[in-house]
Amino acid sequence: MADVMTTEAPAAAHQSEGAGTGISNNKLLMWVFLGSECLLFGGLISTYLIYRSRFHTGPAPGDIFDIPFTSVSSFVLLMSSLTMVLALSALNRGDIRNNRLWLLTTALLGSLFIGGQVYEFTTFVREGLGYTTSPFSSAFFTLTGFHGIHVSVGIVMLMSLFISSLRGSLRQEHSETVEIVGLYWHFVDIVWIFIFTVIYLVPSPTS
Amino acid sequence: MTATTTTPATVGEGAAAQPLGVYTRPKGGNGWRDWVTTVDHKKIGILYGAAALFFFAIGGLEALLIRLQMATPDGTVLGADMYNQVFTMHGVTMVFLVIMPLAAAFANYLLPLQIGARDVAFPRLNALSFWIFLAGGLFLNTSWLFGDAPTGGWFAYAPNTGVTFSPGHGMDFYALGLQITGIASLLSAMNLIVTVLNMRAPGMTLFKMPVFTWMILVVQFLLLFAIPVITVALFLLLFDRNFGANFFNPEMGSDPLLWQHLFWIFGHPEVYVLILPSFGIVSEVIPTFSRKPIFGYEFMVFSGIAIGFMGWGVWAHHMFVSGVGPIAVGAFTLSTMFIAVPTGVKILNWMATMWGGKLRFTTAMLFATGVVSMFTVGGLSGVTHAVAPADTQQTDTYYIVAHFHYVIFGGALLGFFAGFYFWWPKVFGHMLGERLGKWNFWTMLIGFNLTFGPMHILGLQGMSRRIDTYSPGFGFELWNLVATIGAFTIALGVLFFALNVIFSARRARGLPPVGPDPWDARSLEWFCPNPTPVHNFDELIQVESLDEFWHRKYGTDENGRIVRVATAEEVCQKGDATDVHLPSPSYWPVVLAAGFPLIGYGIMYNLWLCAAGGILVVMSIYAWVFEPPDDPDGAHGHEADGAAEPEEAPVG
Amino acid sequence: MSTTDIAQSGDTSHDGGHGDEGHEHPSDAKYIQIAAILGVLTALEVSTYFVNIGPALIPTLMVMMGVKFFLVAAWFMHLRFDSSLFTKFFVGGLVLATGVYMIALTAFEFWTKG
Ligand SMILES: [Cu+2]
Numbered sequence: 001m002a003d004v005m006t007t008e009a010p011a012a013a014h015q016s017e018g019a020g021t022g023i024s025n026n027k028l029l030m031w032v033f034l035g036s037e038c039l040l041f042g043g044l045i046s047t048y049l050i051y052r053s054r055f056h057t058g059p060a061p062g063d064i065f066d067i068p069f070t071s072v073s074s075f076v077l078l079m080s081s082l083t084m085v086l087a088l089s090a091l092n093r094g095d096i097r098n099n100r101l102w103l104l105t106t107a108l109l110g111s112l113f114i115g116g117q118v119y120e121f122t123t124f125v126r127e128g129l130g131y132t133t134s135p136f137s138s139a140f141f142t143l144t145g146f147h148g149i150h151v152s153v154g155i156v157m158l159m160s161l162f163i164s165s166l167r168g169s170l171r172q173e174h175s176e177t178v179e180i181v182g183l184y185w186h187f188v189d190i191v192w193i194f195i196f197t198v199i200y201l202v203p204s205p206t207s
Numbered sequence: 208m209t210a211t212t213t214t215p216a217t218v219g220e221g222a223a224a225q226p227l228g229v230y231t232r233p234k235g236g237n238g239w240r241d242w243v244t245t246v247d248h249k250k251i252g253i254l255y256g257a258a259a260l261f262f263f264a265i266g267g268l269e270a271l272l273i274r275l276q277m278a279t280p281d282g283t284v285l286g287a288d289m290y291n292q293v294f295t296m297h298g299v300t301m302v303f304l305v306i307m308p309l310a311a312a313f314a315n316y317l318l319p320l321q322i323g324a325r326d327v328a329f330p331r332l333n334a335l336s337f338w339i340f341l342a343g344g345l346f347l348n349t350s351w352l353f354g355d356a357p358t359g360g361w362f363a364y365a366p367n368t369g370v371t372f373s374p375g376h377g378m379d380f381y382a383l384g385l386q387i388t389g390i391a392s393l394l395s396a397m398n399l400i401v402t403v404l405n406m407r408a409p410g411m412t413l414f415k416m417p418v419f420t421w422m423i424l425v426v427q428f429l430l431l432f433a434i435p436v437i438t439v440a441l442f443l444l445l446f447d448r449n450f451g452a453n454f455f456n457p458e459m460g461s462d463p464l465l466w467q468h469l470f471w472i473f474g475h476p477e478v479y480v481l482i483l484p485s486f487g488i489v490s491e492v493i494p495t496f497s498r499k500p501i502f503g504y505e506f507m508v509f510s511g512i513a514i515g516f517m518g519w520g521v522w523a524h525h526m527f528v529s530g531v532g533p534i535a536v537g538a539f540t541l542s543t544m545f546i547a548v549p550t551g552v553k554i555l556n557w558m559a560t561m562w563g564g565k566l567r568f569t570t571a572m573l574f575a576t577g578v579v580s581m582f583t584v585g586g587l588s589g590v591t592h593a594v595a596p597a598d599t600q601q602t603d604t605y606y607i608v609a610h611f612h613y614v615i616f617g618g619a620l621l622g623f624f625a626g627f628y629f630w631w632p633k634v635f636g637h638m639l640g641e642r643l644g645k646w647n648f649w650t651m652l653i654g655f656n657l658t659f660g661p662m663h664i665l666g667l668q669g670m671s672r673r674i675d676t677y678s679p680g681f682g683f684e685l686w687n688l689v690a691t692i693g694a695f696t697i698a699l700g701v702l703f704f705a706l707n708v709i710f711s712a713r714r715a716r717g718l719p720p721v722g723p724d725p726w727d728a729r730s731l732e733w734f735c736p737n738p739t740p741v742h743n744f745d746e747l748i749q750v751e752s753l754d755e756f757w758h759r760k761y762g763t764d765e766n767g768r769i770v771r772v773a774t775a776e777e778v779c780q781k782g783d784a785t786d787v788h789l790p791s792p793s794y795w796p797v798v799l800a801a802g803f804p805l806i807g808y809g810i811m812y813n814l815w816l817c818a819a820g821g822i823l824v825v826m827s828i829y830a831w832v833f834e835p836p837d838d839p840d841g842a843h844g845h846e847a848d849g850a851a852e853p854e855e856a857p858v859g
Numbered sequence: 860m861s862t863t864d865i866a867q868s869g870d871t872s873h874d875g876g877h878g879d880e881g882h883e884h885p886s887d888a889k890y891i892q893i894a895a896i897l898g899v900l901t902a903l904e905v906s907t908y909f910v911n912i913g914p915a916l917i918p919t920l921m922v923m924m925g926v927k928f929f930l931v932a933a934w935f936m937h938l939r940f941d942s943s944l945f946t947k948f949f950v951g952g953l954v955l956a957t958g959v960y961m962i963a964l965t966a967f968e969f970w971t972k973g
Contacts (some may be wrong), residue, residue, distance in 0.1 A: 020405035023942050025328045028405065031945040032397045035952030036431045042956030043439030043469060047454065050967050054460040056453075071905040078901060078927075082894035085935045089887050131450060135461040138452035142443070160829075179937075186935045190928055197924035201904055202917060404944070432955055468963045519959055523966065535966050 606666025
């Protein structure tokens with residue numbers, strides 16, 4: 001039968017015999033990817049920092065940021081990290097029901113955050129800060145937009161996990177998959193911890 | 208299955224009767240379908256090589272056009288705008304579509320073999336990398352069909368690349384095309400890093416890995432961290448051009464220097480991405496043909512790592528005349544001079560390896576020594592523009608063109624040719640002809656020096672690069688003509704190579720494959736028979752030392768002299784194992800990759816196309832995830848792997 | 860991207876025996892405790908918007924951010940308990956990004972001119 005088959009040369013089927021790290025390939029891949037993402041967000045954040053005082057004739061960041069509102073949505077995202085980790089913990093115990101519940105909660109909290117971002121963007125546009133208004137506006141929308149897209153991709157992954165759980169195919173032995181999605185989710189949260197402090201809380205230029 | 212299986216490649220047809228539901232995985236075979244759906248690192252390596260050589264022909268034709276235009280003063284072969292397109296595409300093609308994929312070709316084929324593995328860590332992801340790369344490369348080149356190739360030079364300085372100065376879609380092709388190939392490089396880098404870290408044969412510690420594998424590993428780290436930087440830069444450019452953003456528009460108060468910083472933060476590590484694989488190849492070829500272990504293995508590895516680190520702290524040497532201020536210029540001058548040290552270490556080590564060795568000047572060895580000498584020239588001219596005052600004179604002249612061609616052609620490309628001659632029997636089971644090979648080498652080397660040597664002089668005479676023509680009477684005539692003659696000599700050399708490929712294949716037809724170990728080589732890949740069987744190793748190799756293969760062939764007698772203890776036939780595996788499991792081919796890498804160019808065209812011409820591409824990508828990802836991990840039959844009959852087999856990988 | 864890379868579970872993965880890599884996972888109570896600290900820190904951070912603490916503001920914010928960052932990475936991302944190789948990749952990316960972009964910001968005179 002099969003030419004098409006699976007994995008390794010015979011003796012390699014158990015990694016313990018090789019000279020590798022003994023770490024799961026999938027998890028390592030995610031961490032390698034997250035290392036790379038640091039440089040992506042670093043570039044976007046630096047671009048924003050360089051341009052935050054270049055608001056041309058448009059609104060300045062200090063005029064337009066709504067700190068109380070953003071604080072609430074930041075808190076929401078922060079708490080979604082808790083629910084994410086509870087989802088994984090539940091699955092590790094074999095508690096499918098709670099796993100499902102927390103996955104859904106995490107996705108909902110993420111969506112709430114995205115909703116907040118959509119509200120923030122529309123408010124800004126109404127107040128005269130469009131994407132093309134100034135270097136500051138372009139950099140701001142690009143940075144937070146990239147973050148928002150990352151959150152959205154995370155939500156899609158969470159919902160996919162949720163649905164495969166409903167179909168009964170997300171079981172205790174798949175907890176690594178949940179863990180890996182969790183790593184991505186926490187990373188996105190960590191990026192927001194940085195953005196929230198450096199972009200919002202550190203006093204911004206006013207016009 | 209062990210008992211019933213014959214060789215893996217032929218059994219596939221027999222298994223084809225078993226449907227696997229909606230997401231059937233393709234079966235093996237030998238037709239074109241097999242190449243399209245393959246997840247075998249060796250086939251992917253060959254695909255990378257073939258694609259790179261295809262783009263090499265295109266980039267080479269562009270080079271010839273450039274040289275025709277510049278052969279005489281007031282050249283009329285190309286108009287100014289066409290000239291801009293041709294030199295831009297020449298640079299972009301050679302850097303992103305030739306040298307990088309050639310490195311990927313060698314890395315894919317050899318790295319798993321050199322660490323004694325069955326395949327890379329993620330075979331499907333590996334196939335995806337290739338197809339995305341190919342999609343990006345073809346996408347970029349279709350800009351010719353739209354009559355709208357990029358014109359901004361390979362580093363595309365802002366604000367020249369904005370819509371004001373570059374109307375049309377040329378720069379969009381640039382931004383999108385490089386974005387797509389960037390995804391490919393990033394995926395491949397992640398994959399190979401995990402492969403090296405996790406898939407090594409028993410006993411192979413990091414410091415028993417061949418230098419080539421080490422250099423490839425360093426390169427993957429450079430890509431891992433450098434690609435996201437150019438990703439940012441390209442997105443900003445794309446948003447500026449297509450959505451009216453203000454990243455590089457001085458009128459709105461933005462600073463075009465931002466592009467230069469982002470580009471060169473990527474760009475300098477990128478030059479090491481281009482050169483280190485070749486260094487790795489040379490470090491395999493020279494010891495083999497000197498019959499000596501590489502001199503100072505640790506120094507070789509650590510200098511590679513040092514280059515990898517220091518490569519991040521020198522980028523502004525590309526910007527000495529861009530107005531970055533005296534402190535930055537001073538600091539980057541210093542760091543740039545320091546980075547010459549580990550590079551020098553490598554050159555000295557190669558020479559020390561050859562020193563006192565029993566040298567055999569095969570074509571591969573000739574190319575390797577060509578790298579050492581030509582790269583030294585390029586490295587030295589590089590040091591001259593590390594010095595900011597000198598660089599101020601050299602910037603934007605042909606002296607720079609001379610420098611980077613000595614480094615990238617003389618250093619990187621010649622190294623890949625050394626690799627071709629060295630590993631051809633490993634890949635195809637027959638040798639490339641040595642006679643034509645020597646013709647190939649000498650015409651290329653002479654042509655190369657004729658082309659780029661004179662450019663030093665032209666540059667110092669003050670001839671600007673990127674000008675589409677020049678007037679008579681500046682003293683540029685002679686050396687430009689020489690350079691053009693040189694360029695056609697190179698083309699002749701490449702032609703010799705092509706003929707060699709064809710003739711040697713024809714000569715080998717009907718003959719049995721070349722025996723094991725044609726070069727008296729040293730590293731793990733030579734344990735496999737030539738050409739490498741589809742399953743690589745019959746059994747895993749227990750690695751005891753660096754140059755394991757060589758140490759199994761040679762020992763020392765009581766006087767400490769090196770003596771042969773085993774023949775290659777005894778040491779090499781037979782390649783007749785029948786119980787090695789191989790990953791299933793998959794349709795989805797190629798389908799997924801096809802979505803990216805659609806998105807690219809969509810952004811330029813019609814957003815609906817974008818949506819179609821996006822849907823294709825998302826659907827392929829889901830299909831990929833729900834694809835049965837492998838043929839269910841394949842998992843049976845082998846005691847070792849049943850447990851590790853999730854029947855459905857949950858989405859993620 | 861991120862969907863494709865983890866979707867590989869079927870390929871040549873040496874399934875590394877996830878979940879039972881020899882370290883015990885913290886209890887849910889511990890996670891909730893960490894989240895509470897994170898919440899309090901966020902509240903403190905936000906309070907600086909309403910209370911003027913003068914030149915100490917930015918250092919204070921940076922420290923609080925660093926602690927939050929560390930807590931999420933160490934506990935929620937399990938770096939405390941997992942292979943140190945993961946930490947190396949993450950810290951490697953962070954340090955490189957910080958270093959390179961700080962230099963770039965310096966070149967733009969960001970620190971002096973804001
Ligand atoms: Cu450089």
